[in-house]
Amino acid sequence: MGMKLTLKIWRQKDGADKGRMVPYELEDISPDMSFLEMLDVLNERLILDGEDPVAFDHDCREGICGMCSLVIDGTPHGPQRATTTCQLHMRHFQDGDVITIEPWRAGAFPVIKDLVVDRTALDRIIQAGGYVSAPTGSAPDAAAIPVPQADAHDAFDAATCIGCGACVAACPNASAMLFTAAKVTHLGLLPQGQPERYGRVTAMVAQMDAEGFGGCTNTGECTAVCPKGIPFETITRLNADLLTAARRS
């Protein structure tokens, strides 16, 4: 016998609609289902009932593309730590549970429909400087510059950010600081990232502000929900680089 659940889901027809929570009853949910498979079950039923299925973003369903984005019972990506929405399974819920499902909420992430939001602001932060300028063909031999193993390791840890935006959704200021700091840290730790290091941090932070993301007040909510465990120290690094950049200019 599967679980019986009540879902309260944010429904919003489009950007202009005000939106509201709508309750749905589900029966016979297997604990082995993923959270998104549970929503698939609901949508199959809604289609057959002639209702509009719930729109939600997802793609890889294995925790790496960063597309899935649900606030589940008030927490971005739901109750399990270091786990994206798509990797969350129903065995972490109880028969009879009432589950609320909402979109990422942030001024810089306008709702497109239901649970789908526009996160292109994050791409524009990368456009501002989240890269190393290395046109194809210009590279020296890969072995030319050794990178201390510890730096490569820490750079990798920061580089695992999947760009999901949960950090923004969790932050009381809707700041994109953790996302931005992850990229600044990744590139700033590597020799290849040095020439553009200070210009990069300045430009990326300026773009973050221009997009309407809030400032960082060190609440730490971001790292608590980050599915990849991007450490809070990346923000410290970003601030240090920003300070140096200001001094140098």
Add this chain to the structure above:
Amino acid sequence: MDLFTEGEPIHDTRAPDGPIEERWDQRRFGGKLVNPANRRKLSVIVVGTGLAGGSAAATLGELGYRVKSFCYQDSPRRAHSIAAQGGINAAKNYRNDGDSIQRLFYDTVKGGDYRSRESNVHRLAQVSVEIIDQCVAQGVPFAREYGGLLDTRSFGGVQVSRTFYARGQTGQQLLLGAYQALERQVAAGTVEMFTRHEMLELIVIDGVARGIVARDMVTGEIETHTADAVVLASGGYGNVFFLSTNAKGCNVTATWRAHRKGALFANPCYTQIHPTCIPQSGEHQSKLTLMSESLRNDGRVWVPVAKGDTRAPGDIPEDERDYYLERRYPSFGNLVPRDIASRAAKSVCDEGRGVGPGGLGVYLDFAEAIARLGRDAVANKYGNLFEMYERITGEDPFEVPMRIYPAVHYTMGGLWVDYDLQSTIPGLFVIGEANFSDHGANRLGASALMQGLADGYFVLPNTISDYLSGGPFEKVGDDHEAVVAARKTVTDRIERLLSIDGDRTPDSFHRELGALMWEYCGMERTDEGLRKALDRIRELRTEFWGSVKVPGENEELNQALEKAGRIADFFELAELMCVDALHRAESCGGHFRAESQTPDGEALRDDENFAYVAAWEYTGEAPVLHKENLEYENVKMVQRSYK
């Protein structure tokens, strides 16, 4: 009615003659260039932003062309290359262990079971070394040794250590490198980015590719985009099986639409089935997750000796277990290549000895490794994989053996291209998994990332200039009759899908089609089964067009409509896959025909009759087969053996 007819043979006319190691240089020298001032006047559309499409769009932008890049996701960074785990091959020979371009070339041709084109594969091996340089320069955090130099490992049954990696997330790190290069060009104004856009038709004018019709997935607007050349980098078609390791959105529509407009589709039946995936847990399953192949280095694969043995694994004594890979392949044991491991798992499950729900699984047991190396060492090596497994199944591999089962992972077939990566439609180029060119009938581990980036960073940007040097091209207006007609095909189809208003969901059709394909065109194929599948696919397709229910309207974000359109194309592809599998009466690589096996059950190639690429032409009825003969001048064809 015949299933197909045979037409004229087809040839690659772009690869220069002469010694194989000089061909790429010669081709680049022979190709015409476009001077930098003129590049600004030439436009290129790139569909897809994975390793191939992302790197191509970025590089074309750097060269100064005007590029429009399209992806169906909300950001180019999400393309499914992001999920590749293992690594990327390159013939750097940093280990001094005897590797060379020649060896990588040889391994890839052999791994492809002698069904790929020598010139293309050799170029891939040559270019591989430049890829690593490029990615390191971009800041890709590859694994390093203590001394700070790049680390490598060996992968997929080859004897040298040539695989560069970034923990178990190599695809992610390489894709982010390409994505960042792409965003840099977006900022520079050379690339215009169209996210949440899906290509639904190719625009062909006087036989030449001149643009695409795309749907804005947020507003539903049907847009036409014209350009001087079109590049498809839209990935593979593994989702025809419904369940695969592909992302949910991966689809065949871009390449299939081009096929319908005249591009030949090559070797559609070549599918790679990966042996180590987490088995299906029930009817609700929406996708399958791969567990890195590296687990087979220490895990032992087994099933109970007795059929229908339902005891817990720990209660089954050693002498009642069958370590069937070790038994059947004593020299390679648990490390046999992907196709062989997959088939062996299927055959023990077919015998009724499979484990877990539905009997569709085999054990991958770490008990011996834990006893030998200690729990900590095993955790160090595989900890994150064990966690991933536990997250999905709720079982701890330290306590109970993992259960694994093969799943569709990659498709070697794709649109036919010549050495320039140009399809049979002039001006239409196809790169990455979307083309057929480099992996023959079976792809080696860590070669998909290599091919995607080789095509996108180095091959296409060089070969496309020869085509573009033929410009300036006549401007095409939105009112051109071919543009209007292409747009109308798209709007008619959408209207038709929305108006059926039947009683079955798009997904229910997709699941049924996938189950059929898995049963009859999956790990083992037979003449009889494929004929049955063809009948059933046609019936199901008719049912789909008569009773699918697509809710809502076009002018909104409508995910059910997106799915329905993709499934409609999967139906047509599925038929062609079955025809291709049926006509290829030999076994080779990932294509196993039960009628063509050695006495001990191994795949038996038939080089005399099938050493060719099967390139199919769309007619609307029985397809026409064009054969490209494969000649091996540099590698000797032999039967693979892993006993």
